[in-house]
Amino acid sequence: MDWGDWLSNPQNILFVVIALLMVAAAVRVVTSPNVVHATLMLVLALGGSAALFLMLGAEFVAWALVLIYIGAVVVLFLFGIMITRAPTGRDPVRLDHERRWPAALVALATFATLASASVAAFEDEVIEGGVSRTGELGDVLFSRFVIPFEAVSFVLLAALIGGIVLARKDPD
């Protein structure tokens, strides 16, 4: 494959910028010594993946990701951080293990395996651009995938009730 050719496509330049941003943000998520900074870096990484979804023509998924993850999940994380760092009087213990290198080795091996397998399988296959309209997605979701959709909504309801039951105080 010719890298000069590949980089002459403006879409690929955009991809490289977004990918570098996402990887830097993801690395900060797992290394930042400040819990709140790690959560805010997750926002950056998720925003990058929403931009990738827009590049792939998946508009509805991209905006659903922005709404659900950045809007709801990250706020929930910030609440969780605030609740679990309540002033207990002692210094917060260090956030990381001392033994980082075995973990880094495992991560590196996983990356090498996944990346080499996917490059070997899809050598130079190209993604044709093309936007899928939200209406089509809605049609498919409520015809072909209606039973999984209902099952997922039931799971969400169960998780909601389970969360309330777990987090409320026991009436003594």
Add this chain to the structure above:
Amino acid sequence: MLVSQFLVLAALLFSIGIYGVLVRRNAVLVLLSIELMLTAVSINLVAFGAHLQDTLLSGQVFALFVITIAAAEVGIGLAIVVMIFRNRSSVNLDELDLMRW
């Protein structure tokens, strides 16, 4: 755009998430790293869907399902973390060895 560029980026994000799960000791930060891994999977799904030109849009539908399940997982996970904090006033995972044999 190649398929493999998206797959390699997703693999990189996934392995960063694995590193975070292994190395972090705070339970909330472990949940954050799991979110990274789930996002990597949905990038894969959407890229496959765009590559296959699927008329059923299965890739996007499954990415939506992954997002939904992730939201449910965060809700339950944080409820559990809050409860652990209430009982032990710490969310350090190294101290949670009650069920270790």
